[in-house]
Amino acid sequence: MVHEAVSPSPRFLEPKDLSLLQQVLGHHANDSTKLLQILREVQEHLGFIPNAAVSFIAEALDIPRNRIESVASFYSFLHLRSQGTYRVLFSDNITDRMLGSQTLMERMCQQLWLQPGKVSEDGLLSIGTTSCTGMCDQGPAMLVNERAITKLTHQRIQEIGQLIRNRTPLNDWPADFFYVEDNIHRAGLILGNTMAYGEALQAGLTLGGAAIVDVVKRSGLRGRGGAGYPTGLKWEACRNAKGNQHYVVCNADEGEPGTFKDRVLLTRQADLVFEGMTLCALAVGAKQGFLYLRGEYRYLLDHLKGVLQRRRESNLLGVDILGQSGFDFDIEIHLGAGAYICGEESALIESLEGERGVPRNRPPFPVTQGYLQQPTALDNVETFCQAALAIHMGADKYSAIGTSKSTGSKLISVSGDCPRPGIYEYPFGVSVQEILNDCGAVNTRAVQISGPSGICIGEHEFGRKLGFEDLPTAGAFMVFDDSRDMFEVARNFVHFFAHESCGFCTPCRVGTSMLKQTMDKIAAGQGTHYDLAEVENLDHVLQTTSHCGLGRTACNPVLHTLKHFRPAYESRLKSLSFKPAFDLDGALARARQMTGRDDAGAHLKENE
Amino acid sequence: MSDTFQLDGQPVVFESGQTVMQAALAAGHYIPHLCYHPEFKPHGSCKLCTVKVNGRTAASCTMPAEAGLEVESDSEELNALRRTLVQMLFADGNHFCPSCEKSGNCILQALGYDLEVHSAGFRHQFPDRPLDASHPDILLDFNRCILCELCVNASAEVDGKHVFALAGRGNSKHLIVNAESGLLKDTDIALTDKAMSVCPVGVIIKKGVGFSTPIGERRYDQRPISEQALDDAPRLPSGEAHD
Numbered sequence: 134m135v136h137e138a139v140s141p142s143p144r145f146l147e148p149k150d151l152s153l154l155q156q157v158l159g160h161h162a163n164d165s166t167k168l169l170q171i172l173r174e175v176q177e178h179l180g181f182i183p184n185a186a187v188s189f190i191a192e193a194l195d196i197p198r199n200r201i202e203s204v205a206s207f208y209s210f211l212h213l214r215s216q217g218t219y220r221v222l223f224s225d226n227i228t229d230r231m232l233g234s235q236t237l238m239e240r241m242c243q244q245l246w247l248q249p250g251k252v253s254e255d256g257l258l259s260i261g262t263t264s265c266t267g268m269c270d271q272g273p274a275m276l277v278n279e280r281a282i283t284k285l286t287h288q289r290i291q292e293i294g295q296l297i298r299n300r301t302p303l304n305d306w307p308a309d310f311f312y313v314e315d316n317i318h319r320a321g322l323i324l325g326n327t328m329a330y331g332e333a334l335q336a337g338l339t340l341g342g343a344a345i346v347d348v349v350k351r352s353g354l355r356g357r358g359g360a361g362y363p364t365g366l367k368w369e370a371c372r373n374a375k376g377n378q379h380y381v382v383c384n385a386d387e388g389e390p391g392t393f394k395d396r397v398l399l400t401r402q403a404d405l406v407f408e409g410m411t412l413c414a415l416a417v418g419a420k421q422g423f424l425y426l427r428g429e430y431r432y433l434l435d436h437l438k439g440v441l442q443r444r445r446e447s448n449l450l451g452v453d454i455l456g457q458s459g460f461d462f463d464i465e466i467h468l469g470a471g472a473y474i475c476g477e478e479s480a481l482i483e484s485l486e487g488e489r490g491v492p493r494n495r496p497p498f499p500v501t502q503g504y505l506q507q508p509t510a511l512d513n514v515e516t517f518c519q520a521a522l523a524i525h526m527g528a529d530k531y532s533a534i535g536t537s538k539s540t541g542s543k544l545i546s547v548s549g550d551c552p553r554p555g556i557y558e559y560p561f562g563v564s565v566q567e568i569l570n571d572c573g574a575v576n577t578r579a580v581q582i583s584g585p586s587g588i589c590i591g592e593h594e595f596g597r598k599l600g601f602e603d604l605p606t607a608g609a610f611m612v613f614d615d616s617r618d619m620f621e622v623a624r625n626f627v628h629f630f631a632h633e634s635c636g637f638c639t640p641c642r643v644g645t646s647m648l649k650q651t652m653d654k655i656a657a658g659q660g661t662h663y664d665l666a667e668v669e670n671l672d673h674v675l676q677t678t679s680h681c682g683l684g685r686t687a688c689n690p691v692l693h694t695l696k697h698f699r700p701a702y703e704s705r706l707k708s709l710s711f712k713p714a715f716d717l718d719g720a721l722a723r724a725r726q727m728t729g730r731d732d733a734g735a736h737l738k739e740n741e
Numbered sequence: 742m743s744d745t746f747q748l749d750g751q752p753v754v755f756e757s758g759q760t761v762m763q764a765a766l767a768a769g770h771y772i773p774h775l776c777y778h779p780e781f782k783p784h785g786s787c788k789l790c791t792v793k794v795n796g797r798t799a800a801s802c803t804m805p806a807e808a809g810l811e812v813e814s815d816s817e818e819l820n821a822l823r824r825t826l827v828q829m830l831f832a833d834g835n836h837f838c839p840s841c842e843k844s845g846n847c848i849l850q851a852l853g854y855d856l857e858v859h860s861a862g863f864r865h866q867f868p869d870r871p872l873d874a875s876h877p878d879i880l881l882d883f884n885r886c887i888l889c890e891l892c893v894n895a896s897a898e899v900d901g902k903h904v905f906a907l908a909g910r911g912n913s914k915h916l917i918v919n920a921e922s923g924l925l926k927d928t929d930i931a932l933t934d935k936a937m938s939v940c941p942v943g944v945i946i947k948k949g950v951g952f953s954t955p956i957g958e959r960r961y962d963q964r965p966i967s968e969q970a971l972d973d974a975p976r977l978p979s980g981e982a983h984d
C-alpha cells in the first residue's frame with residue numbers, strides 16, 4: 134500500500150465547480166452527518182473528489198480535512214484521485230466468473246490498451262473489479278460510473294469500448310444496456326400479495342402501537358437479514374427504550390454475494406417495504422426513517438423517490454398519516470458507496486451518520502443507542518415486507534405458514550449452474566432439492582447457502598430444509614455443478630472477505646489477507662500441508678476473536694469446502710510439508726513483464 | 742453501587758459503568774492489553790484482551806462488568822490466541838526491534854516477551870510504508886503502526902486538534918495527518934501534545950533524543966509488562982487515580 138502523500142489533483146477549483154460544491158453543501162444544510170451523501174454527490178459531478186474540494190468541504194462543514202479523507206478512503210466507490218472519466222468495474226462474484234467475466238475483462242483491457250486497476254494515460258478510463266453487484270441471475274455484470282450494466286457479452290463489451298472511445302455520455306448509451314430484469318419464477322406471500330397501498334397501514338392504525346408489537350411477536354416473524362432475531366422483540370425493545378427521538382432504518386445494503394432479492398423487492402414491492410417501515414414507526418414511536426441503499430442499486434433511486442413522493446401525496450407518509458393526528462413519519466434515502474461491512478447494523482448506522490462504516494462495540498445495541506445514539510429499529514427490506522403482511526393477515530394466519538420455528542415465506546435468490554436463475558418465494562421448510570428441481574439444476578455438486586458467510590453443502594445434504602431449525606439463510610442460493618472447481622469457489626470468497634474487511638480489528642484485518650495469500654499460494658501450486666494447518670489456525674483466531682460477523686465467518690468457505698471437497702485442495706499441494714511463500718521464479722515476473730519475455734530462458738528451473 | 746464477578750476463580754469488585762478490564766486492573770488483576778489505555782475510552786480493536794465469559798469469547802476492555810460473570814483469562818487457550826494475535830501484528834508491519842528507538846519501551850514488544858512469542862508464526866508482509874520526516878522535531882515511522890487510534894483520540898479529545906486520522910479500509914488501512922500536503926510539518930502538532938506520548942509502539946518519535954536511554958535500561962527491560970501495567974492502570978473509569 135502506497136500512501137497518497139501528495140495528491141496530483143488540481144489545487145484550485147473552477148468557478149463552476151465551486152458553485153456546484155456550494156449547491157451540494159447547501160442542499161444538505163452543511164450538516165456533517167450527511168458527509169457521505171455530500172461526497173457521493175460531489176463525485177457524481179466531478180468524477181472524483183479533488184484535494185481542493187476536500188479543503189473546501191472541510192471548511193464549510195467545520196470538520197478537519199483528514200476526517201473527509203478518512204471517510205472517503207473507506208468506501209470503494211469514492212475516489213480522492215481521478216479514476217478516469219469512465220470507471221468500469223466488473224462484478225467479481227464467482228457467478229460472474231462462471232459466466233465468463235474474467236475473459237470479458239481481459240478482452241476489454243486489450244481492446245482499450247489498458248491494465249486492470251490503472252487509469253489510461255489520457256485519463257479517459259480505468260477498468261477494475263468490484264464485489265458482487267447483485268445481478269447474479271443476469272451476469273456477467275459491470276458498473277460504469279456506478280450504473281449497472283447486465284448480460285455482458287463479447288459484442289456488448291466491444292460496443293461499450295467504442296462508446297467510451299467516442300466519449301459518448303452515459304445517458305446516451307443504449308437503454309437496453311441498463312435494463313435489469315426481475316426474473317421472478319415463483320411468487321408467494323409477498324410477491325403474490327394483492328393488497329392496496331395503505332391497507333396494511335390502516336389495519337395497523339386500528340390496532341395501535343402496542344398491539345402491532347404484539348401481533349408481530351405472536352406471528353413468530355424473525356429477521357430476514359441473516360441473524361434471524363425475533364422482529365417483535367426488537368420492536369418492543371425499541372418502543373420501550375427511552376430517547377429524544379426514535380428511528381426506523383431499513384437495511385437495503387444487500388452486499389452478501391449471490392443475494393439480490395431485496396433489489397427485486399425494492400423494484401416490485403417498494404410500497405410494501407415503506408408500509409412495513411411506517412408500521413414499525415407507529416409501533417416504536419419514530420418520526421424519521423432511513424432506507425440505506427447500497428451504491429450498486431443507485432439506479433433505483435429515482436423510482437424509490439417517486440414512490441415516496443406518491444405516498445406523501447396519498448397521506449401515507451408525512452404529517453397526520455391517514456388522518457391520525459400526531460402520527461408523523463417520513464423516510465429519507467441514503468446511498469452507500471461500496472462497502473459490504475455497511476450491511477452490519479452498527480456499521481450501517483455509523484455510515485448513516487456520515488462516518489467510516491466500522492462496527493461499533495456492542496452493547497449498547499441499536500435498539501437503545503442507534504442512530505445519533507437514539508433508539509433505532511433496524512431491519513432488512515424483506516423483514517419489513519413480512520411484518521406488513523403479518524399485521525394485515527393477523528398473527529395466527531401468518532404463523533400457520535412455514536414451519537413452527539420459521540414462520541412465513543422466504544425469498545431465495547437463485548444463481549449459478551441452472552437454466553432458470555432468479556427469484557423464488559417459498560414457505561420456510563422447503564428442501565434444497567425442491568429448489569434445485571424448480572430452477573432446473575442438474576448434476577449439482579454443491580450449493581452455497583446464504584452466501585460466502587453462510588454454508589456450503591454437498592450432494593448428500595440436498596434433503597436439508599431452509600429455515601432457522603436447519604439451514605438458516607439470508608437468501609443467496611448459488612448452484613455449482615460437477616464441472617466446477619470448489620477450491621476456486623472458496624478462493625473467490627476468501628478474496629471477497631479480504632477486500633471487504635473494514636480493518637478495525639487485528640484478527641480480521643490481518644487474518645483475511647493472510648488467508649487470501651495462503652489460498653493464492655495453494656492455487657499457484659506452492660501450497661503444502663503446512664498451509665492447510667495454517668488455515669485452520671487462522672480460522673480459530675478469526676472465529677474466536679473477531680469484532681463482528683464478517684471476521685467470524687470469513688473462514689467458512691475454506692472450512693466447508695475442505696470438509697466436502699478436500700481432494701480439490703490436496704491435488705494442488707506439493708508433497709513437501711513446508712514450502713516457503715517466496716517463489717524465486719515468481720519474483721522475476723515483473724522483470725519478464727518489463728522486457729516482454731516469457732520464454733524458457735526467462736524462467737528459473739525449479740529444483741526440489 | 743458495587744458488585745462482584747469472578748476472574749480466573751477470584752472475586753473482583755466492580756462499580757457500575759466499569760468494563761471487565763477496568764474493574765480487573767483497578768482491583769490489581771492483570772489482563773494483557775494493547776490498544777486499551779486507562780485514560781481513554783476503550784477502543785476494542787487489538788483483541789489481545791480477549792477473555793472467555795460464561796464460555797464465550799469477548800474483548801474484556803469493552804465488555805461491561807456484570808455481577809456473577811465467570812471470566813476466564815489466564816488460560817493456555819487464551820494465551821495461545823494472544824500469542825497468535827501478537828504474531829499477526831508483528832508480521833503485518835515492519836518491526837525491526839534492534840534498530841527501533843522504542844525498543845524496551847514498546848508495549849507490543851513487551852507483550853511479545855511476556856506472552857513468550859518465540860517464533861514469527863506467519864509470513865512477514867513487508868508493507869511499503871514511507872516515513873514522514875518532514876517535521877523538524879518529530880518523525881513518523883508508519884512501519885510500526887498497529888492502528889490502535891490512541892493518537893487520533895488523544896489529539897482530538899485532549900489536545901483539541903485533529904492531527905491524526907485513520908484512512909483506507911481492510912489491510913490498506915493507514916494513519917494520515919491533517920494537512921493538504923499530507924505532511925506532518927504542515928499540521929499544528931506540538932511536542933507537548935498528549936498525542937506525542939500515547940503511541941504504544943514506535944511510530945511517533947521525538948527527534949534529537951534518540952537512544953538517550955540505552956537499550957537494556959528501558960522500562961520493560963527492567964520488569965515484565967504484566968507487573969508494570971498495574972502501576973499505570975488502577976483508575977476509575979473517569980480517568981482519575983484510584984486511591
Ligand SMILES: Cc1cc2nc3c(=O)[nH]c(=O)nc-3n(C[C@H](O)[C@H](O)[C@H](O)COP(=O)(O)O)c2cc1C
Nearest residue numbers: 356357358384386387388476477478512513516682
Ligand atoms: C458483515 C455483515 C454484513 C451484513 N449484511 C447485511 C445486509 O446486507 N443486509 C441485511 O439486511 N443484513 C445484513 N447483516 C445483518 C445485520 O447486521 C442485521 O442483523 C440485520 O440487518 C437486521 O435485520 P433483520 O432482523 O430484519 O434481519 C449483515 C451482518 C454482517 C455481520
Ligand code: SF4
Nearest residue numbers: 635636637641681684
Ligand atoms: S471482524 Fe473484520 S469487518 Fe468486523 S470489525 Fe473486525 S476488521 Fe472490521
Ligand code: SF4
Nearest residue numbers: 886887889890892940
Ligand atoms: S501511531 Fe501509534 S498511537 Fe497512533 S494509531 Fe498507530 S500505533 Fe496507535
Ligand code: FES
Nearest residue numbers: 785787788790802
Ligand atoms: S485491549 Fe481490548 S481490544 Fe485491545
